[in-house]
Amino acid sequence: MIIKIILGIVFTAFLSGCAQTAFLGPIYSFASTGSVYHAGLSYGSDKAITTLTGKSPGENIKDLIVIKKEDSEFNKLVKRQIKKTREQLNLTK
Helix, strand or coil: CHHHHHHHHHHHHHHHHHCCCCCHHHHHHHHHHCCHHHHHHHHHHHHHHHHHHCCCHHHHHHHHHCCCCCCCHHHHHHHHHHHHHHHHCCCCC
């Protein structure tokens, strides 16, 4: 149990700047669950999204959060609240 916690801290510390790499998600999945199938599914879904959209999953999420002129008032409200929450949690760059 202690080893998993230490490995999690080490992975987080050393790989925090590599969040958009293709292998970080599957490596984390394999390390936390020990399931090769889960890691393969994580890698495959990342590759499928990148192939279909031409953007990484992180880039797609950033595009969803941006407020657009044609958004409804409800969508604008939700996106403003997401942005506000991210700022309070220091998740914005």
